[in-house]
Amino acid sequence: MSTGFGDLKVFSGSAHPELTREVTAFLGVQPGQARLKRFPDSEISFQIDENIRGADVFIIQPTCANGTGTVNDHLVELTVMIDAFRRSSAARITAVLPYYGYARQDRKDKPRVPITSKLVADLITAAGADRVLTLDLHASQIQGFFNIPVDHLFAAPVIVRHLRDLGLEDLTIVSPDAGGVERARAYAKRLGATLAIIDKRRTGANQTEVMNIIGDVENRNVFVVDDIIDTGGTLIHSTDALLAKGARSISASCTHAVLSGKAIQRINNSELMHVIATNSMQMADKQAECAKLTVLSVGDLLAQAIKRIHDEDSVSSLFEM
Numbered sequence: 001m002s003t004g005f006g007d008l009k010v011f012s013g014s015a016h017p018e019l020t021r022e023v024t025a026f027l028g029v030q031p032g033q034a035r036l037k038r039f040p041d042s043e044i045s046f047q048i049d050e051n052i053r054g055a056d057v058f059i060i061q062p063t064c065a066n067g068t069g070t071v072n073d074h075l076v077e078l079t080v081m082i083d084a085f086r087r088s089s090a091a092r093i094t095a096v097l098p099y100y101g102y103a104r105q106d107r108k109d110k111p112r113v114p115i116t117s118k119l120v121a122d123l124i125t126a127a128g129a130d131r132v133l134t135l136d137l138h139a140s141q142i143q144g145f146f147n148i149p150v151d152h153l154f155a156a157p158v159i160v161r162h163l164r165d166l167g168l169e170d171l172t173i174v175s176p177d178a179g180g181v182e183r184a185r186a187y188a189k190r191l192g193a194t195l196a197i198i199d200k201r202r203t204g205a206n207q208t209e210v211m212n213i214i215g216d217v218e219n220r221n222v223f224v225v226d227d228i229i230d231t232g233g234t235l236i237h238s239t240d241a242l243l244a245k246g247a248r249s250i251s252a253s254c255t256h257a258v259l260s261g262k263a264i265q266r267i268n269n270s271e272l273m274h275v276i277a278t279n280s281m282q283m284a285d286k287q288a289e290c291a292k293l294t295v296l297s298v299g300d301l302l303a304q305a306i307k308r309i310h311d312e313d314s315v316s317s318l319f320e321m
Contacts, residue, residue, distance in 0.1 A: 005056035005091045008310045011048075013061035013081060015074040016282050019098065020060045022299030027307060032057075036077070044073075044080050053089040056310050058133070060302070063101030063120070064258065064281040071101040075120065079127035086128030094131040094309065095124055098280035098298060099256050103138035104228070121145035133305055135280055135298060136227050136255040151315050153305055155255040155278045156183070158296050160190050162276060163223065163253070170248070172196050172220040176238050184225045194220070198238050218246035229254045229275070232263035236270050249273050256280050257293070264290045 011032035012020035024031045033049040061078040065071050078095060085093050105116035117139075124132065125148055133151045137143070143150040163171075171193040175184035177200055188195040196215025222242050229235055229252070239250050250272055257277035259267075267275055267290055274292045277283065283295045301318065308315045 005310065006054035007056065008058070008306070009050075009052055009055045009090075010058045010060065010306065011081065011085075013059065013074060013077050014068040015062050015064060015066060015077070016060065016098070016279075018282065018284075019062075019279055019299055019302075022279075022297060023060060023303045023306065026300055026303035034081075036081075042073075044077050046077075046080050046084050048084055048088055052085060054091045056092050056094075057085050057090040058094045058096050058306050058310075059085070060096045060098070062097055062099035062281045064099045064256075065260075066282045067285070075101060075123070079123055082124070082127040082129050092130045093128060094133055094306075095129040096302065096306070097132065097134045098278075098302065100134050100137055100142065103142060106139045106142055117142050118145040131309070133302070133309065135278075135302070138227055151305060151309065153298075153301060153318055155280070155296075155298055155301070156186060156190075158278060158298055158301060159225075159253050159255075159276060160187060162294075162296055163187075163191055168221045168223075170220050172215070172217050172222050172247075174198060174215075174217065174222055174224045174238070174242065176200070176224055176226050176234055180226055183227065187223075187225050193223075196222075198241065200234070200237070213241060213245050217242055219248050222247045222250045224250065224252040226252070226254045228256045228258060229263065229277070230258040231261045232259065232266040235272070235275075236266050239270055239272055243271055251275065253277070257283065257286060257295075259286050259290075267292055 009032045010024050011034055020031055035047045037045050059081050063071055063075045082093055102116040102120045131149045135153045136155050143152055173184045173188040173193045174196045175181045176198050196217050199212040224238055235252055242250050251274050253276035255278050276294045278296050278298045287293050287295055305315055305318050
């Protein structure tokens with residue numbers, strides 16, 4: 001289909017070049033040519049090594065920590081790249097963020113705190129992005145923080161397909177908190193499973209206390225479904241509470257396996273059977289350390305979305321869980 005934009009170009013930051021190679025392989029294009037490095041004082045240097053005038057540019061850069069930098073490093077790197085493409089006369093620039101950092105700071109829930117996810121949206125827009133493509137935002141209303149189009153994909157089709165292939169009987173999908181009920185209900189509906197909810201109260205940052213389990217999990221194969229697993233504290237507390245209620249087996253799935261601090265050690269030492277995550281961020285090192293971790297690719301999903309955006313086709317069917 002002919003569009004008002006030029007050639008499709010897909011570039012990668014340093015946060016997840018492996019995912020970019022997956023996406024470009026699905027699309028049948030070569031990754032964009034550019035040089036990204038850091039000066040001795042840690043300032044970022046970026047130069048595009050091909051003509052992108054009039055091109056439809058997609059930059060794949062989850063704003064997460066990995067071996068090459070922190071969340072902040074990759075966020076600044078993304079804005080530097082966007083600015084370079086804007087000044088090089090790209091026709092359209094789409095920031096592809098499989099993981100949107102700072103998404104959990106999406107509201108003012110206590111006095112004198114920032115709404116950092118809104119600030120990040122402003123930074124990306126001010127840098128010159130024309131569009132954002134992202135995956136499983138922690139809160140869907142973050143889309144409204146942008147004054148540019150946002151395509152919000154869900155990893156659920158990928159994860160549900162894997163769970164269906166496992167063929168587990170007596171399956172119960174569990175939401176680890178009230179905020180995740182809609183997600184858990186969608187999983188349960190598609191898998192023909194029952195639903196349970198954990199009522200928890202947060203006692204501090206990354207610290208929770210399980211209060212009650214709503215629903216029957218006795219002698220059931222339980223899957224705890226969440227969007228992010230960070231330190232693993234909530235997941236381990238949930239596992240202990242579900243075991244106390246007589247669950248037969250407990251596994252978990254998430255889109256974004258941040259797994260910071262002692263998370264991997266906690267999972268390895270827990271009663272969890274296994275944990276399913278996507279490759280929205282680099283996972284090779286984490287998978288090597290955690291034998292219980294299964295990583296599913298979202299490269300095909302992102303590639304489909306990029307192709308449809310470039311061809312000016314509808315992306316709405318990809319939003320469906």
